[in-house]
Amino acid sequence: MTITTTKKLFGAVVAAGLVIALAGCGSAPEATPTETEAGGGAVEGFLPCMVSGTGGFDDKSFNQLGLEGLEQASAELGVDNISVESNTTSDFAPNIQSVLDQNCTLVVTVGFDLAAAASEAAGANPDVQFVSVDDIVDTDFDEKTDFPNIKPIIFDTAQAAFLAGYASADFSTTKVVGTYGGKPFPTVTIFMDGFKQGVDYWNEQNDGDVKVLGWDGTDGVFTDAFVPDPAAENAVRGLIDQGADVILPVGGGIYLSAASVIRDSGKDIALLGVDADVFETDPSVADLLLTSIRKAIDVGVSKAIIEAGQGNFDATPYIGVLEDEGVGIAPFHDFEDKVAPDLQGRLDEITAGIIDGSIPVTSYLNK
Known part of the structure; x- marks a missing residue:
């Protein structure tokens, strides 16, 4: 050691x-x-x-x-x-x-x-x-x-992940999105919970049927580590093989495996960052990032x-929480011209609804 x-x-x-x-x-x-x-x-x-x-x-x-x-x-x-x-x-x-x-x-x-x-x-x-x-x-x-x-x-990153899930569902053309985590700790699955709830809300509001792979609310795909490794690569390949065109890796550096597999696939697949605005912290993957789910650590x-x-x-x-900007999502950066013109406006309305309680978001912190 x-x-x-x-x-x-x-x-x-x-x-x-x-x-x-x-x-x-x-x-x-x-x-x-x-x-x-x-x-x-x-x-x-x-x-x-x-x-x-x-x-x-x-x-x-x-x-x-x-x-x-x-x-x-x-x-x-x-x-x-x-x-x-x-x-x-x-x-x-x-x-x-x-x-x-x-x-x-x-x-x-x-x-x-x-x-x-x-x-x-x-x-x-x-x-x-x-x-x-x-x-x-x-x-x-x-x-x-x-x-x-x-x-x-x-x-309470579920609040911010909810916004990212909604944005991912709106952006997806295959109508399949995916996620995977490092280990099934509550502070990992809270991202996945919010992400799935955001996708579900998009489906409800738009009469859609976007599928979430890698997390069903109780069980999902985990690599058992927080570093890029073959297990993370295999997890990403599995999601891509099932049609996911937006992928949320949750846990330290495992997003690097996603970026590598996405590039090797040659497909138009968007990546979501977590914790920091990864567009700023790691320019090497900036062109892949739809947005990042931020927490102000x-x-x-x-x-x-x-x-x-x-x-x-x-x-x-x-x-x-969202109200004090302790959590939030990053700008769309290079994807600004790729998302729907009214998407940010809808996200602003959803943010207001989460803050005032009219749009409930559940997590292990408020169950």
Whole structure:
């Protein structure tokens, strides 16, 4: 196992990150924070740190957005930060311990699969503040966050995925759309839930019969990973072979497998991004993107860190929704001239309906 620690320098000049790789499972990185220009009003000794999910900080998705939030907050506060990248799930606990050993006062864990490790660390370190991205850290399933020193940052992405599903159904010429995910965690299937509901709503409003492949509301297609691999490629081929001409991959870098298979197919197939506006974060697939289902992880992380840094840590869960722009869909970018001229207007009306409750969207957060 390799543990990689990245340190970012802020101040008058932004320096390149220092990367230190250490071999041996459980070994703590020996990095120390770089000096930064102070003056952001942070409490004395405040040191925010982050542990990534297995997709890595260059996943063009939730890990990258989390790191951007850490860096933005650190710059505003004028403090140091430490970030540690996880390569496998076995890295989670050692990586959290590594930043605790470096006297981090706030630890951000990025991704639902870190919940168990975060819970254990938070319970053992009640004086350290934790921020959990994409999971409420409820390991005993009592519908409450395990410890009062953990702040969950979660997103009702079903609302935004509903809009993407409606747009996909409207755009599709084969009237077949598809989706697949990394692992069947609620924070993955919430995208698929909203996507299917959006397609169903389009069918209802337009007397249509667009089919959704890869998710039936309870079961679907999953690759068991959040990186591009043969399993993801096979999943995409299966969807394309059944006629899907819009595809939603949910989970870190698995969209890269979709892009590769789409290009190899030679067919006109559109791709949907998740988490970030992938058109901006990964220009290599920009020409394939109909839109992206966004959740403002960077904004949520930055806000939580700044509040904690100023001595105002609040463990109340943050839930991003359409109304506060915590979730949303990206512009159509290169597809602007390919979608129906009135589509954006209809999406604006649907957005208003979701916000005022006249168009219900269900997810595991509101069932």
